[in-house]
Amino acid sequence: MHKVGLMAAVAAIMVASPALAQEITVWDVNVDEPSNASYYDHAKSAFEAAHPGATLTFLSQPDAEYYTLLGTALASKTGPDVIWANGGAQAKNLVGGLVPLDDKLPDLISKLVGKSAFTAPDGKLYFIPTTLQGHVVYYNKALYKAAGLDPDKPPTTWAEMTKVCDAFKAQGKTACFLMANKEGYEAEFFLSEMANQSLTAQQQVDWLTGKLHWSDAPIKAILQTWVDTAKDGWYQEGGNSQTMFMDEFTLFSQGSAGNVWGLLSNVAHWKVFEKDMGVDKVGVYPMPSPTVAADQHQGAPGVPLDGGVGYGVNKDSPNVDLALDAVKTLASPEVLTYLVNDAGIVPANTLVNTSGIDSPGLKRIMGWLATSAVPTTHANSSAAELDEWHRQSQLLLNGDTTVDAAAAALDKVQAQAKPQK
Amino acid sequence: MEQIGERLGAPCFSKLSDLPMARSSLTETAVASRTRKRSHRSRRAEAIVAVLFLVPALLLVLMFRIIPLFWGFGISLTSATATDPGEFIGAANYLRALDDPNFRSSMVNAGAILLAVPFFVTIPMILAILIDQGVPGRGFFRSVYFFPAVLSSVIIGSIFSIVLGFNGSLNGALKMLGIPGVDWLGRSSTALPVTLIIQSWSTFGMGVLIFLAGLSTVPREMVEAARLEGAKMWQIWWHIIIPELRPIIEFSTVITTIGLLTSMFGLIYVLTGGGPGTSTTVPEYLIWTAQGRLNQPAYAAALSMILFAVTGILAWLQIRMLSRNANL
Numbered sequence: 078m079h080k081v082g083l084m085a086a087v088a089a090i091m092v093a094s095p096a097l098a099q100e101i102t103v104w105d106v107n108v109d110e111p112s113n114a115s116y117y118d119h120a121k122s123a124f125e126a127a128h129p130g131a132t133l134t135f136l137s138q139p140d141a142e143y144y145t146l147l148g149t150a151l152a153s154k155t156g157p158d159v160i161w162a163n164g165g166a167q168a169k170n171l172v173g174g175l176v177p178l179d180d181k182l183p184d185l186i187s188k189l190v191g192k193s194a195f196t197a198p199d200g201k202l203y204f205i206p207t208t209l210q211g212h213v214v215y216y217n218k219a220l221y222k223a224a225g226l227d228p229d230k231p232p233t234t235w236a237e238m239t240k241v242c243d244a245f246k247a248q249g250k251t252a253c254f255l256m257a258n259k260e261g262y263e264a265e266f267f268l269s270e271m272a273n274q275s276l277t278a279q280q281q282v283d284w285l286t287g288k289l290h291w292s293d294a295p296i297k298a299i300l301q302t303w304v305d306t307a308k309d310g311w312y313q314e315g316g317n318s319q320t321m322f323m324d325e326f327t328l329f330s331q332g333s334a335g336n337v338w339g340l341l342s343n344v345a346h347w348k349v350f351e352k353d354m355g356v357d358k359v360g361v362y363p364m365p366s367p368t369v370a371a372d373q374h375q376g377a378p379g380v381p382l383d384g385g386v387g388y389g390v391n392k393d394s395p396n397v398d399l400a401l402d403a404v405k406t407l408a409s410p411e412v413l414t415y416l417v418n419d420a421g422i423v424p425a426n427t428l429v430n431t432s433g434i435d436s437p438g439l440k441r442i443m444g445w446l447a448t449s450a451v452p453t454t455h456a457n458s459s460a461a462e463l464d465e466w467h468r469q470s471q472l473l474l475n476g477d478t479t480v481d482a483a484a485a486a487l488d489k490v491q492a493q494a495k496p497q498k
Numbered sequence: 499m500e501q502i503g504e505r506l507g508a509p510c511f512s513k514l515s516d517l518p519m520a521r522s523s524l525t526e527t528a529v530a531s532r533t534r535k536r537s538h539r540s541r542r543a544e545a546i547v548a549v550l551f552l553v554p555a556l557l558l559v560l561m562f563r564i565i566p567l568f569w570g571f572g573i574s575l576t577s578a579t580a581t582d583p584g585e586f587i588g589a590a591n592y593l594r595a596l597d598d599p600n601f602r603s604s605m606v607n608a609g610a611i612l613l614a615v616p617f618f619v620t621i622p623m624i625l626a627i628l629i630d631q632g633v634p635g636r637g638f639f640r641s642v643y644f645f646p647a648v649l650s651s652v653i654i655g656s657i658f659s660i661v662l663g664f665n666g667s668l669n670g671a672l673k674m675l676g677i678p679g680v681d682w683l684g685r686s687s688t689a690l691p692v693t694l695i696i697q698s699w700s701t702f703g704m705g706v707l708i709f710l711a712g713l714s715t716v717p718r719e720m721v722e723a724a725r726l727e728g729a730k731m732w733q734i735w736w737h738i739i740i741p742e743l744r745p746i747i748e749f750s751t752v753i754t755t756i757g758l759l760t761s762m763f764g765l766i767y768v769l770t771g772g773g774p775g776t777s778t779t780v781p782e783y784l785i786w787t788a789q790g791r792l793n794q795p796a797y798a799a800a801l802s803m804i805l806f807a808v809t810g811i812l813a814w815l816q817i818r819m820l821s822r823n824a825n826l
Contacts, residue, residue: 145790148580152795170793173581248676259684260771315664317684317774460792468600471774477686486599 098313099131101403105161109136124406156391158400164317164384165310165456176390177201191384191425206384206425222306224248231362233376255334256316257325261467265455266338269381270364271299272454277370285457287495291487299446300480341423342385345437348421379451382399459494574799591800603776604784618754622705630713644703654700655768712746721727748820781805
């Protein structure tokens, strides 16, 4: 009888041991970022306190090779339980290996904004966004003053924008905008910045589904503006060999140009520039475009806004439920507060209180987010289109191709990536 | 006698054994037979030892080269993505490659790179001969030439990104001379030649080392005799040293070709990112893009198989051509 009892106890321990030693692994490229440390520490503490015996482990991954490593791991069923990803094309590429979250975390999802960057063509949400990412222009107030411009009146229309760049050109000391297109990222930013006011809401939807083509007039106009602004001398020379992260933004902080297309969260954002340049030395405005769509307003450009980064759950995880809880913890308002305060991200969870942050830049941004948010056009492009846009944008800058030829090449890629029935 | 005995067969041995000479031969035959058996056993033991030594290497080659090669070929015939094994689509990925302007452009770039192979082989050979002929400071040159070979391509790429950037040191020097700066890495016309020059700089030290090793096998007496006979320097190079170096030239040409087609990724990744446009995109860079950025491992596998076939054919042609010349 004793033997039976002993065997039952051993069997119970053996059955229970996996549960006792459950480990949820998270792959994330920002783990080693000092300003994010408190966020990860509090997420780990909160998760492990709520799940005794379970551990939450963050594994830092290299940024440049992240999606290659992740793709290989998912293909060989050795991926992590929880997956970090940037919103847009890369996240959407991964959905085949993830758990759809709409039915799993409905309460949390109802409090989020920026979901479209993580919503697959099947209409399901596969990542919970934690940050919002958007595109605005940061400008150097001292350089504006030196160029004879009013530093408290940034441009709101294309005519005013042109005057600003004409003033910088006339001065001849610094470029109006920095151009960093070695990897083609500046062209991505430019696409969203220009489309924010020149596309109608319906055209943004058509872009997502592939019904609006690169050779259609509104997009071709953006390609033409890319060429024209370069010809008009808006940028410094050597833009095709200038790297963006982080050289371009360091150059801007050092006063190399009057304006830079920047971000809202994580990097190249208000907190970084206010810290490096001084709160009163840097301003922010939404980018106007040459044409204003019928449902947009002259003088009130929008801010391209979508989910920045988010977390999804690997469908092959042995602990899907626990991984879902980990994602819930990472996106909870209590834990995200640390990321807001220390790293200066704009949170995707509307329950996070940002009123305590004393930044004039962020206050202006938060005001636009409430009234002027528009889709981020490049995040709604396929990875293949963006890859080709990188190449064509470089050729356009060098004058090695024409707008028509570039649009035709991009149309071909779009037709393969977003086939129409 | 041994052969006769063998031809005659066993019954004849009894008659032959009556002869003293034949008896002696039989003893020798028996000894030879025992020796042969021992030798056979010894060779067998040697073979077993050799196999034992070879097995780990063979297993590694099989596991990490041969199996992945066939596995990759299998994937190239499917529509697999990172999260979906996909379905069999036959040669569709190969046909897509033929229709892909970026792949065609990368192959044109590969062709242009191959045109540079003679320079990649000749420059180290000339420098090695000069060092071997005893130029002053040869020890210094030997070390300096080899130095870039110990740097990783990423470090070399980073260094030259700074030197060749539009606001970099080279343009700074040119401006001091009143020459306008050039965007060396951002212009389609200069990016590939500049990348090749950097690749040459970073690898020629290894070539010099290989040729120096080859030069140590050139008979000194022959060179001295030619010199005493009044042969000029170029005649000694052309008629003695270079013909003697033919196997080394062959080896260097083959490994340089393979290296240029398959080992420039790190440098290109850091230096130009394959751009501007596709001006520095080589097939291996496109393979990485298809796999790492576009989530198209099946297409990446198809491109890999094409690159493997092209490299294999080129290496085979080079070996065949150079070997034939060596026999002349």
